[in-house]
Amino acid sequence: EAGVTQFPSHSVIEKGQTVTLRCDPISGHDNLYWYRRVMGKEIKFLLHFVKESKQDESGMPNNRFLAERTGGTYSTLKVQPAELEDSGVYFCASSPGTSGGREQFFGPGTRLTVL
């Protein structure tokens, strides 16, 4: 069974540019989560989808971040315009519909560097 995949693995952009990160959850997992780890800090929750619906986006830092999950399959996280403080590793995770948020499976992450 394929795990959670993320693309790209690395992205280097300049301040003010736009970047879109993609996450493909484990097939059949209704729950999809985005997290971010800024260097030296803990992994921070950004938001949670159940299928195509946003259940909790309380961790989204500001309106420069937009997450979508059209059709309830893969998800994208767009940062527009990117700022220096957006640099970090963005992780996606998924869990089955019945797990109630337990036991999330993480993707390899996308390392974003904003110059």
Next chain:
Amino acid sequence: QKEVEQNSGPLSVPEGAIASLNCTYSDRGSQSFFWYRQYSGKSPELIMSIYSNGDKEDGRFTAQLNKASQYVSLLIRDSQPSDSATYLCAVNTGGFKTIFGAGTRLFVKA
């Protein structure tokens, strides 16, 4: 006060020893507790989950939960150099939002 607190370490133990990793959390309503292992540059990997007070053992790993003290720990017996990683404590308060600690770096010396 951080929601989930861990000693950042590094914690250094000799090969074959017991490594003890500790975590405290602030939300008394927390229901699910997890330990993830993260190797440098890799994604977090779930190694233990615990939901009720007491001990839960899985191979060389034992998770301990004390909800009254808001404390969860991970014991690694017979530590191996391959156990060297950052161990993340994570807490779920009943919804879908999981709160992570900053992690404890563990070094197992051969």
